[in-house]
Amino acid sequence: MSSATARPARPARRRPLVRGLVAGALALPLAVPLGAAPAVAAAPGPGTEDPTATARAVLEAARAAQAAVAAPAAPSASRAAGPAGPASPTSPAGPGDDAAALGAAVDALVAGGAVAVTARVDTPDGTWSDAAGTRELGGRAPAHDTDRFRVASNTKPMIATLVLQQVERGALSLGTRVEDVLPGLLPGHPEVTVEHLLSHRSGMPTGTDALLAARMSDLTSLEQLFAAMGQDYTDADHVAAALATPWVAEPGTAFSYSNAGYVVLGMLLERTTGRDLGDLLREGVFRPAGMRHSAFPDEPQHRGPFLSDAAWTGTQGLGWRSLTGFDPDVFGAAGAVTSTTRDLSSFTAALLSGRLVDPATVADMTTPRSDEVLEYGLGVYRVPDPCVAPGAEPAYLYGHDGASFGTLSLALSSPDGERRVTLGVTGRDLTGGTEPLYDLGTLLVPMLLSTC
Secondary structure, eight states: OEEEOOOOOOOOOOOSOOOEEEETTEEEEOOSOTTSOOSSOOOOSOOSSOTTHHHHHHHHHHHHHHHHHHSTTSOOHHHHTSOOOOSOTTSOOOGGGGHHHHHHHHHHHHHTTOSEEEEEEEETTEEEEEEEEBSSTTOOSBOOTTOEEEOGGGGHHHHHHHHHHHHHHTSOOTTOBHHHHSTTSSTTOTTOBHHHHHTTOSOOOOOHHHHHHTTOSOTTOHHHHHHHHTSOOOHHHHHHHHHTSOOSSOTTSSOOOOHHHHHHHHHHHHHHHSSOHHHHHIIIIIHHHTOTTOBOOSSSOOSSOEEOOEEEOOTTTTSEEEOTTOOGGGTGGGTOOEEOHHHHHHHHHHHHTTSSSOHHHHHHHTSOSOOSSOEEOSSOEEEEOSOSOTTSOOOEEEEEEEEOSSEEEEEEEOTTSOSEEEEEEEOEEOSOSSSOSOOTHHHHHHHHHTTO
8 A cells, every 4th residue: 555645734833942952862952942041051962852762762662562462452542543453463464454544643643743754564464655744844745655755863774784794894893993994083082993883882972962063153043053954064073073072981881872973984984995985875785775766965955856854943942944954964974864665664674684794794783782771783773573472582673763853764674674664754843852743653553563
């Protein structure tokens, strides 16, 4: 099933004040309401927001789906918004049987404030895909399930794949130090290794907040923040921003999500191979995975249909704001890829089935290095697989989420690459989440259940 019809626009929801700005591993706090004159400008930093908030929402949805399978007769709010779920986890019906309920859940996310939603479920029994909303904030062109969008941190598993391809070829190892390849890049931190960066255990700060703050004179100004998002940045800018911020921990001692760490991995790849990162992605990921509509852009402009970023900043901020001028250099190797749900689903299938790296490498990649925040391996994390009979050996889905200033993405798969859920959403609440625009679980829980 595939459908993409226009839905009526939803009026903006009211917010009391702007509390914080969060994008993936970034939290840039606004200490006071917009329009007030602060005595001291707010300093950029981790803020009060959880930098892994989207991943935590994914984990919560996976657990809710798991509970629904364990007790299918029990009513729940999440299930009410989606399909009734499988009568037994051992008798899959496939996503087609849940098409109407899944479509209603897509509509519910748009009714809850999303500008556009594109969603896809793949199982051995069939494929379901749908879309709702509009391609641009305030626009009339309806979103389609073939439209491209910014996948943000779903770029990271692709970068990790390229790094592990170089490990398989012997050009790098997990123990290779950044200092060995790029001497002097991280002064004072010569012990940081490839494995530390892949697993977010380098202790390196995320860097994105300081990167943007360096282009702002007033850290409480949304106008300046959005202007900073439209500027060009180099890899050196990312590293300088991270080095200007206190490091979170000693390498190898704690999980600390870092966009700058993945920018460094991109630099290592280019130095090791002598090739441009975009070319490496095309040859090492996009082509072998069959990702015909994916790209690694370095400019805000897009060719063809695209689901543009949009942000809600509250009534004391700027209200709804289109982010069509967002420059992908803000994330670079940490989150610049654009793709479709079909392409992103193809990537997770190709990766986990051993078509991009050897099966032994996949096993290492999916083995968690951390469990204090996320069960994060090398560029991917895992969440409980709900399609497991009560009392059976625990099983997991593997993948990643992405969160830019105006877009969310998700790609999860069973270990064999056969059951996959893929999602793209535009329209993000940047008021601090005191009253979220929508609950991802409204759609994600029924999507997960439809794979059982």
